[in-house]
Amino acid sequence: DAKTTQPNSMESNEEEPVHLPCNHSTISGTDYIHWYRQLPSQGPEYVIHGLTSNVNNRMASLAIAEDRKSSTLILHRATLRDAAVYYCILLLIQGAQKLVFGQGTRLTINP
Amino acid sequence: NAGVTQTPKFQVLKTGQSMTLQCAQDMNHEYMSWYRQDPGMGLRLIHYSVGAGITDQGEVPNGYNVSRSTTEDFPLRLLSAAPSQTSVYFCASSWDRAYYNEQFFGPGTRLTVL
Numbered sequence: 074d075a076k077t078t079q080p081n082s083m084e085s086n087e088e089e090p091v092h093l094p095c096n097h098s099t100i101s102g103t104d105y106i107h108w109y110r111q112l113p114s115q116g117p118e119y120v121i122h123g124l125t126s127n128v129n130n131r132m133a134s135l136a137i138a139e140d141r142k143s144s145t146l147i148l149h150r151a152t153l154r155d156a157a158v159y160y161c162i163l164l165l166i167q168g169a170q171k172l173v174f175g176q177g178t179r180l181t182i183n184p
Numbered sequence: 185n186a187g188v189t190q191t192p193k194f195q196v197l198k199t200g201q202s203m204t205l206q207c208a209q210d211m212n213h214e215y216m217s218w219y220r221q222d223p224g225m226g227l228r229l230i231h232y233s234v235g236a237g238i239t240d241q242g243e244v245p246n247g248y249n250v251s252r253s254t255t256e257d258f259p260l261r262l263l264s265a266a267p268s269q270t271s272v273y274f275c276a277s278s279w280d281r282a283y284y285n286e287q288f289f290g291p292g293t294r295l296t297v298l
Contacts, residue, residue, distance in 0.1 A: 109287075116289030118289065119287060172227070173229070174219075174226030174227040
């Protein structure tokens with residue numbers, strides 16, 4: 074499985090945008106980039122996924138570098154509820170959906 | 185919809201005891217899976233199922249058994265509990281195994297083995 078690298082922790086202020094980076098230099102052409110987050114004492118929650126083009130949904134945006142070796146999850150206006158561990162995961166286009174979770178980035182939101 | 189439900193929420197076992205962690209989903213999802221999460225670590229896949237009657241091993245299957253007799257249920261059995269199995273266990277489901285389908289996770293079962 075291709076590996077992802079994320080900062081251990083990040084901090085931001087409420088109502089400000091947050092950019093969470095992820096490096097995946099060994100990504101293959103058939104790997105999709107998925108993001109999940111885990112709020113304290115809860116199970117993980119799907120956030121967004123993409124392949125090559127930037128993606129937007131109600132929760133966040135995903136910006137993917139042209140060479141696909143990195144991506145950035147963007148929370149446009151962070152709230153206290155966004156404090157969580159964010160995981161960047163690569164999934165093969167074929168095969169079972171085996172989510173391989175790394176350490177993730179622990180995001181702290183200051184009031 | 186209740187989504188993905190897990191029982192019990194908490195469990196304490198003694199070494200050597202057996203038990204079954206229950207997982208159920210009411211979304212008619214084909215794909216279900218079990219993960220464990222140890223303190224300060226990401227989740228690791230134990231077993232998964234792509235449909236009723238079909239199961240396969242994940243990253244850390246030793247000491248665990250699964251079966252999938254119905255679409256809705258995917259129980260995880262600990263045959264002889266060991267302290268190394270102290271962890272939080274999460275069950276997840278999705279429409280099918282496709283890469284583009286989001287997985288829905290249950291609230292977890294916190295297991296302590298003494």
